[in-house]
Amino acid sequence: MPQALRHLLDRDQPDKAAATLPRRSFLKLAGIGGLALGVFPLLATAQTTGAGQANSALRPTQQPSAFVQIAPNGEVTVTINRLEFGQGVQTGLPMILAEELDADWSLMRSRNGSSDAAYQDPRFGMHITGGSNSIKNSFTQYRELGARARAMLLSAAAARWNVDVASLRTQAGSVIGPGGRKLGYGELAEAAMALPVPENVTLKDPKDFRIIGRPTTRIDARAKSSGRQDFGIDVRRPGQLTAVVARPPVFGAKLSAVDDSAARVVKGVKAVLRVPLERGGEGVAVVADGYWPAKQGRDALKLQWDTAAVEKVDSERQLVQYQELAGQPGPRHFDADMALLATSPRQLEAEFVFPYLAHAPMEPLNCTVQFSEESAELWTGTQFPGVDNVAAARVLGLKPEQVQVNVQMAGGGFGRRGVSSSDFVVLACEVAKATRAAGLNAPVRTLWSREDDIKGGYYRPMHLHRARIGFDERGQVLAWDHVIVGQSIVTGTVFGGRVKNGIDPTAAEGMRDPYPLPMRLTMHHPKLNVPVLWWRSVGSTHTAFVMESLLDEIAR
Template sequence: MERRTFLKLATASGFALGAFPAAVLAQDGAQGAAAAGGLKPTQQPAAFVKIDRDGTVTITVNRLDFGQGVQTGLPMILAEELDADWSKVRSTHGTADPAYADPVMGFHLTGGSSAIKNSYTQYRELGARTRAMLVAAAAQQWGVPADSLRTQAGHVIGPGGKKLGYGELADAAMKLPVPQQVVLKNPKDFRLIGHATGRIDAQAKSSGGQSYGIDTKLPGMLTAVVAHPPVFGSKIRSVDDDPAKAVKGVRAVLRVPSVHGGEVVAVLAEGYWAAKQGRDALKVEWDASAVGKVDSAQQLAQYRELSKKTGALAFDADVSKLGAAPRKISAEYVFPYLAHTPMEPLNCTVQLTGSGASARAELWLGTQAPGWEAAVASRILGVAPQNVRVNVQMAGGGFGRRATPACDYVTEACQIVKAAHAAGIDAPVRQIWSREDDVKGGYYRPMHVHRAEIGLDEQGQVLAWDHVIVGQSIAKGTAFEAFMMKKGVDSTAVEGMKEPYDLPMRLSVHHPELNAPVLWWRSVGSTHTAYVMETLIDEIAKAAKQDPVEYRLRQFGSKHPRHKAVLELAVAKSGYGKRKLAEGRAWGVAVHQSFNSVVAYVVEASVQEGKPKLHAVTAGVHCNLAVNPRSVEAQVQGGALMGLGMCLPGAAITFKDGAVEQSNFHDYNVARLPDMPAIAVHIVPSADAPTGMGEPGLPPLAPAFANAIAQLTGKPQRELPFKLA
């Protein structure tokens, strides 16, 4: 964008308002087109920093915040280099503009625990560029060299201690060139980064003042609730909508296509309750004759048979020593489908205005991939890409569900608006899923079966390990298939296997295709691979007659210093091996790396009245530099609770005759406050660039818990959720 155009678009009230055209998926990879001054949109302060007259600094985050804390973490990074007054820093979400694409991946995505990791240098440089422009403006005003000035707490300080606030300098600074090269702070001078900091949005959330996507309200807005078929991809044989239309407040009943190849029925009404009552009054006969019908019992039998055969090789090793091995471990693991069940149900508000070339579409939702959603809206609504705007809203959880390549609920919302306009209804539409819609009609963590055949020598050392994984591919059929699937193996299904242990393992995979939509679930493949690896490592240590901690440390040696550091930290802080546990309790240990961070857990557990109980958890964490230790602690606590939830009775999605059998929290169990153990989080100090933290706290919790239960019962837990009987 030319500077003259930018100046026309910027407002007089603040510094550098973003003024970029809306982006769509096709534009996500177009960041190579550098803006004025040779900088890409992702490097321009204009889209990220706004300074008001009173010195308030509003920083735009290029990710969705759905509980992981990036609306504090990323502003901390920028404000550090800006030398902002933290008490005056605010944050806001971005849009699908090119500026807010991930600077490493090249497209819009909140996922893979990448927000802080990928934008750490980006936001530091944005802060440093903004600071340099403010200093240059002050130098011009005072007629002194810029290098004679310094900054502190939102002010530029000059000779004799005179100072100018950033708000006083914003307009002048806005007119200056953006520097291409900047010098970043020495980490020893950090005042914000690395210090435990309360979240910017804490007060709003704790007082009920926080607004989420579901809270969107527009003049004349209608609410849509959708009737989904019980079997994915079913078509409509017949529909009687007269009872729905008779409900007070219902404006229309519309049939629209679904992303699964079938149809759905949408009820539009003046408010959610009227729409839901109308939906419930519909009489729909579904035709599922042309689609597959998943049955969990049959599926398990099929998976078990496949697991006995070698599949596509992820990596190879000589397993010829298995047959003659003096000692063997044979293990079968079963993991069910899991639902995401974020606390805020799925929702999307769409407003379509104008027609033809002047048509415009605006969306409001909490999305992990606004570029995808913009592309969907453009295609379905027939709106030019530059006329689509996606307003990213705060989301109440997601765990991967708000990053669906098929954009199912957004596609649904856009199809509803398209049909409504065709029927003469020009109102904006807010589509809301119920909890039952979410549990019965969503996307799921794939069901998996693992089979391991391990040969040991007389001392318990591994001679050969043959391992087979059976589970649906998440990447297949999506835009990610080209780089996530190699030689028939979905990398998300095998991540976390073998490493960091130097073991002679042959790993192969089967990816059956079933009519059950699957998607990444917090920590993706590590939800099951960490469990398998860390429980089997405990069994091998037992066979070798070694303490499970000592066995792991010997395996790490000098090759895996981060694993060694987190395990030793967790062990030392927990008192493992030194403190006597209460009667009926046992220790459990696990350590796992995911998303470039390593987490170790040492837990205390018992069995009470035939049920497993987790009492205490001590975590060791290595995420390199912890930008906000308080957020790291919160992510580990949340990940641990979610990992614990996988172990509890009822934590499974099952299918019968093609339909999901569960519908809400009464029959799909998640961990609750009474299940939460005492948890202490300890971070290994590091000055290296930060790694991911949104997901790594989840994977090692369940195996650590399982290892403790195995100590108590003498029986390994090879199925989730736990089955002690």
């Protein structure tokens, strides 16, 4: 969601290194099944940083030991606190840290983070990738991490040479001392990381940058262009099994009959298991020693579904319903005077309909789960590893601190891998739990096919826009009466507190901006049995097209 969380989270936030959510928002989060413990673990847990490194004034997000690993050969590996799924943070964040570290860029590497508290967004206090905030919110953080690590390396060199640290300088991965003496970072790393972490560091003047702002080869370019890059779908654990899930034709439907006899005789199929799905629905997981036998097993299932108790959304009826709602009074987002509308010399009426849209990332959803009675590990490409950590713990009957989510490279997402319900992670945990209960003690990778992703996921909502505009001979807008009908994408999520007076402001994003128009904007948010989500941004996916098209028509 390149724009979504910038608008959901960033609005009205002060520009500082760390911020806290308002008390009302925090309490709302705390009430969602213990979600606050995963979203804000910094409030409940402290990080042990190793002998000599603990600094009570520094948070986990400020400790170099969690982000910087220097090998004896001088290679510097930087842990990124975001999901890399094409936007380039696997290179951008190491560039920022390398600048202040004075590292040799040719020796820079990167790796993915986890649900550990250190890898939260330092500004919002939660694990999140979204809203185009990765570089913005972690720019100062990663500069300071690099500067702290550099200061520790300088101190280690000063101690080894028994000289004043002020007599030393750094350049391209080395500490240089009086008389031209030189030590590579790899030679100093072990001693440096055992030193106390400096709380305050001096950052470079931007005019002295030699990495930031310069053309730089992406760290992941060679692996991706040669086909060697691993993604979440490529995770392989010893003894791993693969599962696919048969879902109902209507969201929330239950099984009335299951004939799995043909599925069980497919070579490679290990188990056929009923599993709970979102919104009270049920599904059937086919667990096998690979994707193809699991899919063949699923294709062989004969299932009967009970859809009597769930709403069956029909596109034609839904459009009629939306058109009827557009003619009814509703909550007002803007409320300008419409007195001149009927008497305007020129008038324009228009209606726009936007369909449901799937995210359809190139890499379908997937999650691998390995767990025991004492702990669990998950491997998945996720935008919300902290939220997923808590959800997984709840399903597996563990405490959040007993679960680790290992973030994997993802092949796209566009918001689909950042879901408050953690739907694809919860499903993988339900499948793994059922598999273990069936006597198969093995890691389980739950895969979604492309068809699963299109038919059984979350969607950009269907929207209807209706506009009546009055303007004069010069194109001056005198009155603009506008209605938007569509499901709310934040209701029921961790951002649900943004809905005020029945209005989800994300659906109105971009309306009237940046134009000072006399607009009355009415909003309707019907509830339907179709799960919806942010999609490549928030309201602008529909409002921008409407606004610019109508202004073009007026100009014409």
